[in-house]
Amino acid sequence: MSEELKDEVEAINSIYGDGCLVQSSDDTNVYILTPPGESASLRIQFPPAYPAEPPMVIGTNSTGEHGKKGDAVRELSILREAVGTVFEPGMVCVFDAIEELTRRLEESMDFDQVEEDEVTLNEPQEDSQANPNVVDFxxxxxxxxxxxxxxxxxxxxxxxxxxxxxxxxxxxxxxxxxxxxxxxxxxxxxxxxxxxxxxxxxxxxxxxxxxxxxxxxxxxxxxxxxxxxxxxxxxxxxxxxxxxxxxxxxxxxxxxxxxxxxxxxxxxxxxxxxxxxxx
CATH class of the missing domain: 3.30.230.30 (Impact, N-terminal domain)
Structure with a gap:
C-alpha cells in the first residue's frame, strides 16, 4: 500500500466512519467501499502505481441492508463514471468520487420525486382531501x-x-x-x-x-x-x-x-x- 493510499483510507474512514473503505480479505489491492447512506458496497481495485494511475471499480460487494440488485448495478455504473470524471494523475480521488456519487444519486432521487409529485397532482381531488393531515403548501x-x-x-x-x-x-x-x-x-x-x-x-x-x-x-x-x-x-x-x-x-x-x-x-x-x- 502506498503512503498516499494509506493516508487516503484513513481520511475517508475519519470523514464517513470506520468501515467506509476497507481492504478486501481476498486481494490486498482491492478495497470495499461502502458509501454513506444505504448505498451498495462496491469493490475498487487500486493499481500499485496509484495515484499516478486511476483505480478501477470492478464490481459490487453487496446490495446494502435495504438495497436492491438493480440499485447496486446503477450505483456501480455511477461510481465508475464518477471516478472517470474526478481522477487526475498524481492526485488521490476517492473522496471526490464519493461526493460525485452522492450528488448524482441525490439528483436522480430529486427527479424521481418530481415524477411522484406530478402523479399526485394528477390524482382525483377527493384522494388528496382524504388525509386531513396533509398540508397543501x-x-x-x-x-x-x-x-x-x-x-x-x-x-x-x-x-x-x-x-x-x-x-x-x-x-x-x-x-x-x-x-x-x-x-x-x-x-x-x-x-x-x-x-x-x-x-x-x-x-x-x-x-x-x-x-x-x-x-x-x-x-x-x-x-x-x-x-x-x-x-x-x-x-x-x-x-x-x-x-x-x-x-x-x-x-x-x-x-x-x-x-x-x-x-x-x-x-x-x-x-x-x-x-x-x-x-
Missing part, C-alpha cells in the same frame, strides 16, 4: 421573496431568495411552499437554507440546512451573524454545471445571499462590502 400566499442576481461560474448557477419571517414555523412553511410550487428549484442540486429569528423574552432561534452541500448551511448562517441579519431567512439554490468548484463554491453561495440581503434592505451595501473586506 401550494395554496398558501406567495412568500415575499427578494431574489438575488444569478451568480454563474463554470456553468454552475447560484440564486438566493430571502424573506422576512417571524417564526420558525413560518420559515419552514416558506421553504415547503417554494419546493412545492417551483419545479426548477425542486430539482436543483442543492437548496441551502438558513434563518435567524428573535423571539419574545430575549430568546432567539437560528438554524440551517446544508441540503447535501456539506458545511454550506453553517457558513450561510455565519454570514447572517456577521451581517447582523435578524428575522429573516435565505435559501440559496445551486444548479450544478458539471465542473467541480472546490471551496470556491462557498464564496459563490455567500455572494448570492449577500446580494439578496442588500436588495431586501436588510443590510446596507457599504456595510456589506466592509464585512466582505474584513473577512
Amino acid at each position: 401550494s395554496n398558501m400566499p406567495e412568500p415575499p421573496w427578494i431574489i438575488s442576481d444569478p451568480v454563474i461560474e463554470l456553468k454552475s448557477t447560484f440564486i438566493a431568495r430571502c424573506a422576512a419571517v417571524s417564526s420558525t414555523s413560518e420559515a419552514e412553511a416558506f421553504v415547503q411552499h417554494l419546493l412545492s410550487t417551483d419545479k426548477k428549484v425542486r430539482v436543483a442540486t442543492h437548496n441551502i437554507t438558513a434563518w435567524r429569528i428573535k423571539g419574545p423574552n430575549n430568546t432567539s432561534f437560528q438554524d440551517c440546512n446544508d441540503d447535501g452541500e456539506t458545511a454550506a448551511g453553517g457558513r450561510l448562517l455565519h454570514l447572517m451573524q456577521l451581517m447582523d441579519v435578524w428575522d429573516a431567512m435565505v435559501i440559496v439554490t445551486r444548479w450544478y454545471g458539471g465542473h467541480k468548484l472546490g471551496p470556491r463554491r462557498f464564496a459563490l453561495i455567500n455572494q448570492a445571499a449577500r446580494d439578496a440581503f442588500i436588495k431586501a434592505g436588510l443590510v446596507e451595501e457599504n456595510s456589506a462590502n466592509k464585512k466582505k473586506s474584513k473577512n
